[in-house]
Amino acid sequence: MSGKLSSPRDLFLASLAQMLWVERMLVFEVLPELQRQVESESLAAAVEEHLAQTHGHVARCEEAFRALGAEPASARHAGAAGLADQHRETTAKLAEPRLADLFHASAAIATEHLEIAGYDALIELARALGRDDVERLLAETRDEEAQTLEKLRKLAEKLRAQLA
Numbered sequence: 001m002s003g004k005l006s007s008p009r010d011l012f013l014a015s016l017a018q019m020l021w022v023e024r025m026l027v028f029e030v031l032p033e034l035q036r037q038v039e040s041e042s043l044a045a046a047v048e049e050h051l052a053q054t055h056g057h058v059a060r061c062e063e064a065f066r067a068l069g070a071e072p073a074s075a076r077h078a079g080a081a082g083l084a085d086q087h088r089e090t091t092a093k094l095a096e097p098r099l100a101d102l103f104h105a106s107a108a109i110a111t112e113h114l115e116i117a118g119y120d121a122l123i124e125l126a127r128a129l130g131r132d133d134v135e136r137l138l139a140e141t142r143d144e145e146a147q148t149l150e151k152l153r154k155l156a157e158k159l160r161a162q163l164a
Contacts, residue, residue, distance in 0.1 A: 012125040013070055019118050020061040021074035026054050026111075030084055034108070037091065040101045043155055047108075050148050057144070060137045064126075067134050077118075083111055098163060105156040112149040116142060 005011045031051040038044045062072040087107045094100050119142035126135040 008125065008128045009068065012122070012129055013065070013068065013073075014075065015118075015122055015125060016061060016064055017073045017075035018077040019115075019122060020058065020065075020072060022077045022080040022115060022118065023054055023057045023061055024074055025077075025080060025084065027051065027058055030087075030111075034104060038101055038104055039097075040155070040159060042158070043101050043105055046148075046151055046155055050108075053144055053148070057141045060141050064134045064137050067131065067137070068129075079114055080111070083107070083114060102156065102159040102163060105152055105159055109149065109152045109156065112145055112152060115145045116149065119145060 005014055031047055031054065034047050035044065035051070038047060065072040087104075090103060090107075091100070094103060119138050122138050123135055123142065126132075126138060
């Protein structure tokens with residue numbers, strides 16, 4: 001989406017395009033890369049599960065576009081791109097392999113927070129449009145992100161205990 005945003009619909013579609021970019025980046029880059037990096041079996045299983053779930057997030061974002069009569073489009077999300085860059089840079093600096101999984105879990109927690117905030121904002125914009133159908137789609141994804149966040153917090157706690 002290019003140009004000025006002149007209506008609530010324009011704002012919603014621009015924000016949705018950024019969230020679609022985030023979800024696609026996770027599916028095609030971040031989560032597959034993370035699968036190759038993690039050592040912990042429980043963290044690897046969580047990443048695999050979330051990758052499968054994230055395909056559904058992409059589909060729901062695309063469905064939200066179509067519900068508003070728009071073709072799905074994505075637009076770079078600077079915050080998510082920054083988190084991915086930060087993750088790669090820090091991973092390259094880790095001198096202690098035992099720290100890697102804890103770091104991966106903590107980076108995933110940060111990403112989940114970003115996604116939850118993004119979906120909360122989109123839900124508010126869907127409400128402004130009076131689109132309960134779109135709101136429900138986005139709320140379903142937001143709830144899955146919140147569940148993933150809780151799983152990651154528990155995994156991080158276990159990984160911290162293993163370092164002690």
